[in-house]
Structures are given as structure tokens and as C-alpha cells.
Amino acid sequence: MIAFENVSRKFGDWTAVDDFSLVVEPGEILVLIGPSGSGKSTLLRMVNRLIEPTAGLIRLGGEAVANLRPEILRRRIGYAIQSVGLFPHWTVERNIATVPRLLGWSRSRIRDRVSELLALLQLDEARFRSAYPHQLSGGQAQRVGVARALAGDPEVLLMDEPFGALDPITRAALQAETQRIQRQLGKTILFVTHDMDEALRLGGRIAVLDHGRLVRVGTPAELLAEPGHPLVVELLGGDGLGLRRLALETVASRLRAGEAGDGEPIAASATLDEALSRMMAIGVDRLAVRDAAGQPLGVLHLEDFPLRTTP
């Protein structure tokens, strides 16, 4: 658990973070999003004390981080950054072993831990264990970066735009990987991004920051249903907001049950944006719907699409 209590940070006259309070629950992914300069990285870096707050308190599992020695604190927190920062003179194994070595683990325990993490991040052990960073692609390097962040079995993971420099396909793969690892290990993750698609895809809560202030926090569904702030609308893509909403609901929610339709049926579990795309592609305004077993369930009508959340 990470708790921010009225945290502020000033750089001279400029206020980077302004009276920010929020609790990141154990085992959740919380995504900090906002335009550049909104204070999201500053907030993240105050958790592991790379930056100190000018006011307020940050607690990690109940303890005030200011009371811990920075090095000791940081060894308890995984840290992955956009530029990765692998140590170029060390092999992948030695890079991953950074924190375990600092923690003084035994040689055999470190060796096992490295194998475990290589497997977790789907890096072929034979190929990568003794490789040097310059031999890795961007995506492989960031996998090693994440493995290194996880190596000391930290309570929480701080990720500062970790996939920002990767191509879209690699980025999507690593986002899925992050979700999987989070579910598998139950880590608390504080994730900074400026990419709303990424925030929505990671699936946890989203906290929107503007000029160092928290303007909105909620699940993707809550934000889409009720943006509540012009910046949230803007981040969600303005007029494209409606299409993102469609991505959160399934065909089943708009189904006219029992009607008989024709044409290739769509699965009831498909999202509404997939259904809309199918309609546009084949030029129809209704689709037959089937269940997982392939049995007909009813028909989806285009006229039923408008959301009924605001009557």
C-alpha cells in the first residue's frame, strides 16, 4: 500500500505537485496520467525518495518513507523507467541480480531467482542469461528492466512510462505481460503514463493529474461514463470518447433476445466497438448474436447503441 497524504513539491516558484492525497490499495495497478509537467513523475519519484516532498507525508505499508534510509527503502521498491538504464558492463544475469546482491542473498538463491524471472518475463535463459545489454532489442531490454525491478521481490513496483519508447506491438505485448505478472504476483503497481490507451488497457484505477493536482480518480468504466473534468474528456480523445465507451460494453448488454437474425453471427461476449466495426465493414445495421456454444441468442440493433447511463 502506498498512501499520499497532502503531498506537495515545489521547485523554486513552480509547484510540481500540489496537495496530493491518494491511497494505492495493496495489489492494485494505479495509473497516474496527465500531460507533461503535470507532476506524475515527480509524484512517483517521491515514493522512493529520488525526490523529497516539500510538504506532506508518503507512507509505504504504514511506514513513513521519510523515516527510512533511502537505499534501504529503494531495495524494497521495484523501479522501472522508460530509458531502462541497464548497466552496460554487466550481463543480463548480473543486471537482474542487482537488488538481490545489495540485499546480500546467497549465490544459489540469486541464481534461482534470476532463472525464475527470466521465465516470468519469457526470456529464453540459454540465450539471454549471459548476454550484454547492447545485444538486446528495445523490448528485450525493457523485459530485463522489469525483471530487475522485480528481482528483490519488492512490495510495490514503480513504473515510469516504461513502455513509452517501444513500438506499438512490443508495447502491447509488455502491457499484457504487466497485467499478467500483476495478477500472478499480486504486486501493488504505481504506473506513470501519458497514453490513455495504455491506462485503459492496464485496467486498474486511473488517477488524472493536472498542474500537480488530482482532478479525477476512478476505474476506466467510471471515467468513461462520467469524465467529470474537461482534461479527462480531452485525454479520452474528446469526441472519440463515445467509441472508447463502446469498447467497455459487450454485445450482450444491447441484445434483443429471442429475435431471429441472419448473416454471420457475432459472439455475445464481443465488445460493442467490435460489433460496430463489423456492421460498418459489411454495411448492415443489425447482427445476429450467438453464445459461446454457437447457439443463436438474438439480434443486435445499431439503434440500441446509444448509452443509457445518462437518461
Added chain:
Amino acid sequence: MPALAAHVRQPVFLLLGTAAVSGWLLLPLLRHAPNRLLSGRSLGLSALGWPGGGIVAASLALLAVALLPRSRASSWAALAAGWALASGYLAAAGAASADLAAHSPDAARTSFGAGGWLVLVTGLLVQAEATRALRLPPLGRLAIFAVAALGLALPVAFGWLDQLSLAREWRAKQDVFGDALWRHGVIVLGALAPTLAIGLPLGVLAHRSIRFRGPLLSALSLIQTIPSIALFGLLMAPLTALGEALPYLRDVGIRGVGPTPAILALTLYALLPIVRNMVSGFDSTPAAVLEAARGQGMTNTQVFFQVEAPLAAPVLLAGLRITVVQTIGLAAVAALIGAGGLGALMFQGLFANAADLILLGATPIVALAVAADVLFRLAAEGLRAPA
């Protein structure tokens, strides 16, 4: 000629081959003089007898290599030709001088001619260029360097060069030479020890404190602009005064002349390359790597010894290489303030107008500097090896 130029595939070897040919075709290979102060008459290719043919063959082989496309085979051929040129000339010149000595009075001297120097240097340059082209691992390069050095050392060791003027000069000055060589080494090491003791902490300080870095580097650059002889002179007065004020200091060697001001001046000169390379070496550590190191929970000491220092090591070693080579050379000038060393032989030769005595001082200085340079380069490459 344009037609021929179109066939040249390795112009470097064309240039060097032409230099070697002009060496034996247009310039004297040896000089024979009635005594050590006169310059004497020039001797050409014919004076070398049949080994001269080997030099001609090696030069022509080199020109032929220039027409071949660059390949491992052609580079090895060039290497062999270069070795034959340098070592062949040395052996042939030695044999010829022995022959001449047998038929001349004792005072007569035979020495290398301008063409001979040209052939010798060309041969060494060809070997360097061919080694570079071969792109061998550090150990392979070290082996080639050793073979090249043996090619020069063996004719000397076998006594083939004993009748050359330089060797006779050496025999005449044997005691002095050994002393001078030893003294030179002591001055160089004597300057390097304080350089490291002062330079390493200064470098770390300059890296840590931006405010301190500017003035420090300016001050060290300023020292570097003072001509060495002037700096030696500048140090004489205060050190003399110090020695007179505190006689026990004078007793341990703190004096205006001799090794003390020399070591002091050489240290001052050596600080700039050390400190500058430390600063640029540390600066080249990527910011992301430092951020990651601190973010993973390394202490400042751990960041320094585990990350910054190893990453900066190749640049630091380059700084040390420059320092050592520079100090070996500058130590020669220190002879002017009575520090002794190989420079003393050079200056004696200069004042006595005895070219061979100058060479006797200068040749080992060059050899020491080249050897130090090669060794440090190989060490730096060994450091960079993980790849």
C-alpha cells in the same frame, strides 16, 4: 600513369612503398666518416651487398600489394614486407658497417644515412598499418608487436650492429647510459606516483562539484601552456629558497636543481590529462544508468565503484596513457636543470655536435614511449572486451 593509378587498391602501401624505394634509390643508406664529428661520405645500395637485394625485393613486394584488393592475405604480405624492410635494413647495415670497420682506422665511424632511416621508419609504419588492417584481437596484436620488436632487437643482440657508430657510442658511454636510463625511469615513476595520488581525488572532486571543475581545469590548462623549460625555471627559485630556509629539506633532495623541480613540473603537467579524462569519462555515464543505479538502492559509494568507475575505466586508462607517454618525453627536457636521465645524453650530443650521442639519448626515449603507448592501448581494449 593514370592507367596505373586506376589499379591501385591500397594507396597507403603505394605511398609507403614509394618512400622505401626513394630511400634506397635516391638517398644515402649509410654514411662513412673518418671520425665521429665529421659527416663523411654517402654510401648507396651497393654498399649493403646482397642483403640490399632483399630490401629492394621487399619494397617492390609492397608496391605489388598496393595493387591488390584489401584482404587478410594481402595484409599479411604487407606485414612481412614491412618486417623485411625494417629488420633487413638493420641487419644489412650492421653487416656493412662491420665490413667497413675492418678496412678503416679505429676513429672511423659508420652510421645510418637519411635513406636508411627512411627505409627503417617506412618498414615500421607498414607493419603498423598492416596490423591495423588485420583487426586482430589484443593478444594477436601483442604478438605482432613482439615479433616487430624482436626483428629490431635480435640484430642488436647478435652483435651485428656493433660496428655502427651508435653502438660504439653506446659502448663508450655504457655506464653513463645505464645510469641515464635508470634515472629516466625514476623521474617518470617519481612524477607518476604523485600525479595519481593527487590527480585521482582531484578528478573525482571535479566530477562531483561543477563549481570546482571549471577553475580547476582552467588552472591545469594554464600550466599546460607554460613551456616546459620555463616551468622548470619558474620552480627553481622558490625551491632553492625553500631548501635554504629549511636545510633538512635540502638534505632530502628538495633543491632548485636536480630531480625535485623536474618531478614537480612533470607532475603539474601530468595532472591535466588525468583530471580531464576522469571528468569526461565520468560524464559519459548515461543519466539513465545512474538513475537506475540509485533507484535500485545503491549507495553513493556503490554507484561509484560498481557503475561509474568501471564504465569510465577505458577513458581513464586513455588519460593515463597520454600522461605516461607525455611524461616519458618531457622528462628529457628535465636534463637541462640537472635532473639527468636520457635527456642528458641528448643535450651532451647536441652541445658536442655528436649526432650519434643525440640518437643514443633519443632512441630509447622513443622506444619507451611507443612501448608504453602500445601496452596501454592493449590494456584498454582488454577492459572493453565484454562484447
